[in-house]
Amino acid sequence: MTNQPPQQPGYAHQPGFPHQPGYPQPPVPPKKRSVAKMGCLGVLAVMVIGGIASVAGSGSDDSSAGPASSAASTGSSKGKNGSSKGGRSSKATAPQQSTVDAFKAYVKKHESAKTREAATHVTKVQGADKNNDILDAADIYTDYTGDLVSADAGNAKLLASAFADFQADRGKASKNGLVTVYNADGEILSNGNY
Numbered sequence: 001m002t003n004q005p006p007q008q009p010g011y012a013h014q015p016g017f018p019h020q021p022g023y024p025q026p027p028v029p030p031k032k033r034s035v036a037k038m039g040c041l042g043v044l045a046v047m048v049i050g051g052i053a054s055v056a057g058s059g060s061d062d063s064s065a066g067p068a069s070s071a072a073s074t075g076s077s078k079g080k081n082g083s084s085k086g087g088r089s090s091k092a093t094a095p096q097q098s099t100v101d102a103f104k105a106y107v108k109k110h111e112s113a114k115t116r117e118a119a120t121h122v123t124k125v126q127g128a129d130k131n132n133d134i135l136d137a138a139d140i141y142t143d144y145t146g147d148l149v150s151a152d153a154g155n156a157k158l159l160a161s162a163f164a165d166f167q168a169d170r171g172k173a174s175k176n177g178l179v180t181v182y183n184a185d186g187e188i189l190s191n192g193n194y
Contacts, residue, residue, distance in 0.1 A: 099125040103140075106166045115162050118155040128167065136177040138163065138194065144183045153189050156181035160192030167194045 097105075100122060107119040124141040140159055146152030163179045177194035 099128045102170075103128070103163065103166050106169060107162050110165065110169070111158075111162050114155075115158045118158050119162070121155070122159065125163075128163075128172070131172050131174050131177070133175045136174040136194075138167075138177065138179045140179060140181045141186075142181060142183060142189070144189060145185070146183060146189065147187055148189065150189075152183065156183075156189035157192065160190050160194075164192060164194035 103125050104119050104122060107116055111119070121142045121144055122140055123143055125138065126141070127136075127138040130136075140156075140163060142152075142156065142159070144150075144152040144156065159181050160179050164173070164177075167173050167177065174194055178191060179194050180191040181189045183189050
């Protein structure tokens with residue numbers, strides 16, 4: 001026969017808690033929320049983040065849209081006779097300068113010699129044309145081979161700073177912009193605000 005202490009009147013012994021004479025047992029904690037409810041919150045969080053990302057856009061520096069969207073924009077600018085307003089066809093306009101070329105031209109004109117040398121390593125600029133002041137992100141891809149602690153990181157920081165000046169000069173500075181500079185392998189070299 002085991003020797004158990006007597007039960008106190010009005011308090012039932014609960015498993016998992018040692019019985020202490022003279023002290024009431026703590027209440028049983030409430031059951032945890034079901035996994036389904038927690039899963040719904042996770043799905044909701046993913047949808048919110050996805051919505052913000054879709055508003056921010058993919059950030060492609062490719063200014064040419066697909067055939068459907070170019071046809072839709074051409075169709076909306078036509079008058080009654082099918083001719084475009086203003087007398088010019090949308091195909092007759094000169095192609096826009098790519099973002100990488102515009103960035104390099106800006107650096108060549110406005111920045112220091114060391115920054116101009118760093119700009120020669122830029123291969124692609126992405127996400128610079130779409131700002132919404134909520135979550136603006138631009139990427140600068142380079143042919144550098146270093147990493148965060150290499151000598152290339154200093155040049156990458158110069159590029160990030162020059163990009164902020166470039167965006168401000170174009171009137172596209174952002175309240176929440178983040179520019180990230182990548183090496184040839186796609187690893188982060190540096191980042192900065194713009």
